[in-house]
Amino acid sequence: xxxxxxxxxxPRFYCPQLPHPRLSDRFCSLxxxxxxxxxxxxxxxxxxxxELFDGRGGLAHATIEEFDSSTTLCxxxxxxxxxxxxxxxxxxxxVPKGPRADDMINQxxxxxxxxxxxxxCERSIVxxxxxxxxxxxxxxxxxAKQSGRLFxxxxxxxxxxxxxxxxxxxxxxxATPGSAPAPxxxxxxxxDLEKRLRVPExxxxxxxxxxxxxxxxxxxxxxxxxxxxxxxxFSPNVLRIETAATVAVALLRYLCM
Numbered sequence: 263x264x265x266x267x268x269x270x271x272x273p274r275f276y277c278p279q280l281p282h283p284r285l286s287d288r289f290c291s292l293x294x295x296x297x298x299x300x301x302x303x304x305x306x307x308x309x310x311x312x313e314l315f316d317g318r319g320g321l322a323h324a325t326i327e328e329f330d331s332s333t334t335l336c337x338x339x340x341x342x343x344x345x346x347x348x349x350x351x352x353x354x355x356x357v358p359k360g361p362r363a364d365d366m367i368n369q370x371x372x373x374x375x376x377x378x379x380x381x382x383c384e385r386s387i388v389x390x391x392x393x394x395x396x397x398x399x400x401x402x403x404x405x406a407k408q409s410g411r412l413f414x415x416x417x418x419x420x421x422x423x424x425x426x427x428x429x430x431x432x433x434x435x436x437a438t439p440g441s442a443p444a445p446x447x448x449x450x451x452x453x454d455l456e457k458r459l460r461v462p463e464x465x466x467x468x469x470x471x472x473x474x475x476x477x478x479x480x481x482x483x484x485x486x487x488x489x490x491x492x493x494x495x496f497s498p499n500v501l502r503i504e505t506a507a508t509v510a511v512a513l514l515r516y517l518c519m
Contacts, residue, residue, distance in 0.1 A: 272323075273304050274407050277314040280322050281338050288338035289327065290314065297334040300326070312336060317406060317414035319344045346413050347374065349433075349518055350467045351511055354379040354426045356474035357388040358503040366504035367398045371405035371415040373512040379429075380420040385476035389420055423482055427489040431469035433461065434491040436483070437510055438473075439500045459494055461517050468514060470494075472507045 275296045281288040292300060292314075300306045306326055314322040314336065320343050324336040353375050357363050370378060378398070380390050390398070395417060402415045461468070471486065478486075487493065496513055497506075 271410070272311040272313050273300065273306065274313040274315065274410070275300065276317065276403055276407060277322070277336070278316050280314060280316045280320045280341055282341070288341065290322075290324075290336055290338060292334040292336065294332040297329065297332060300334055301329055314338070315406070315412050317403070317412070319346060319412050321412055344412055346376070347515075349461075349465050349514075350376045351514055352377040352379065352429065352431070352467070352469050353472060353507055353511060354381045354421065354429070354469065355472035355507045356381050356383060356386050356503055357390055358475070359388055362502070362504050363388065363390065363394065364397060364401050366507055367401040367415075367417070368405045369504065369508040370511055371402050371411065372409045373508055374411070374515045375415055375507075375511045376413070377416040377418065379418040379426060381423060381426060381471070382420055383423040383474055383482060384479045385474045387474060387476075395419070424485065426469075426471070427486060427491070429469050431467045432465045433468045434471075434486075434489070435459075435468065435494045435510075436471040436473075436478070436486045436491040437506055438478070438483070438493045438495050439497070459496070459513070459517060461514070465518075470507075470510055470514070472503060472510065475503060 275292050277290050277292060277296070279290060281290055300312070306312070308326050308328060310326050312324050312326060314324055320341065322338045322341045324338045327335040327337045351374065353370060355366070355378065357380050358366060367378065382389060398417045402417060406414055471491065483493070496510060501509065
């Protein structure tokens with residue numbers, strides 16, 4: 263079987279300071295953590311090719327120049343800077359319990375979410391504290407290394423539901439289970455969208471709301487629809503928070519390709 267391009271890709275490391283493409287002498291160093299992974303886990307040697315990325319769209323092809331006690335010097339062969347994929351997808355989501363929250367962040371990064379807002383709503387159970395937010399950011403970095411994305415997914419501080427409704431966007435969606443119509447006349451307003459989402463051409467910013475395990479309250483649904491959100495049902499089943507968020511973003515990326 264012929265290996266896929268991704269399977270034959272050189273090992274990838276996070277390097278926040280890539281050299282400028284126009285510099286003639288182009289070297290950069292991996293920090294202690296990345297160096298330990300390169301040397302102790304992957305057992306790389308001097309001369310081995312690597313990929314470096316800075317989380318802001320920069321990508322470098324390099325080779326290992328030398329190891330020292332705590333860092334790794336890399337010789338950069340080429341550097342390029344890529345544009346961020348469009349549209350920019352923000353997911354405001356309730357947070358699931360325990361390790362499922364970390365899994366959600368990792369998966370959202372893999373499928374291409376640009377920003378995550380932990381959401382406080384009426385039936386929320388979990389509100390992440392500083393330690394968990396730090397862990398979310400580490401998950402976003404590790405996921406970017408594994409998945410090949412060049413821009414880190416941003417992690418916001420927790421926000422209230424009403425506050426998120428005012429976020430700038432070109433298309434606003436609130437996820438609802440297939441069996442749960444939006445209240446009042448909102449079901450008629452959103453009927454076509456619930457059957458099949460069509461993302462208008464030129465949309466630059468999408469804001470997606472994912473609710474808690476107990477679902478949205480009627481008041482939350484009414485306020486969202488009044489603020490211009492479309493109720494979007496993309497599965498006939500009731501999904502877990504992390505499943506709904508990941509599936510929704512993957513669908514949006516597919517629909518916008």
